[in-house]
Amino acid sequence: MNRNELETMIELYFDGELEKGKEPILFTSLAQDIEGREYFKKLNALKSSLTDTMEEFPGKLDEKILRAVGQLNERQAITFINRKVFNAVTYAFTAILLILTIFFYSRSEDYKTQFADLTREVKQQNEKLELLMNALPTVEVTGAYLRTKQIIVKSTM
Numbered sequence: 001m002n003r004n005e006l007e008t009m010i011e012l013y014f015d016g017e018l019e020k021g022k023e024p025i026l027f028t029s030l031a032q033d034i035e036g037r038e039y040f041k042k043l044n045a046l047k048s049s050l051t052d053t054m055e056e057f058p059g060k061l062d063e064k065i066l067r068a069v070g071q072l073n074e075r076q077a078i079t080f081i082n083r084k085v086f087n088a089v090t091y092a093f094t095a096i097l098l099i100l101t102i103f104f105y106s107r108s109e110d111y112k113t114q115f116a117d118l119t120r121e122v123k124q125q126n127e128k129l130e131l132l133m134n135a136l137p138t139v140e141v142t143g144a145y146l147r148t149k150q151i152i153v154k155s156t157m
Contacts, residue, residue, distance in 0.1 A: 006036045014043050 009026045012018040018026065030036050 003033075003035070006030075006033060007039055010036070010040050010043060014047055 006026075006029055009018060009022065009029075013023070013026060030040055
């Protein structure tokens, strides 16, 4: 029997899956193989240490676990609904802000156009005033006597 088959039989023995008819073959093979005996001893020590550390499963532990899972699922469902509502409110708020932004932008474009028109009108009026001021004839201002405080304005046209 080769090494792999012997190790497989030892593992099956400790798992409780080895057929009863093959147990004598296993033990005779262990009597002849030193490495196989060492492997058997290691697995035996592992199994005994595991049985020593195993504690009794509390009776109500499964009930506690199931209740905790139920509460966790309820919290997740509430959180999921809250997320849906939050997302819907956020999208609605974003859409409203987008509409307001477009509205105010169009209004600002109107104001910009009006401002440009008014600026053009003011420039035209300034040009007309300058033309009128330059078109008027010159005026000569003379004063008579200081006592009378009389000012005479005559056009030189």
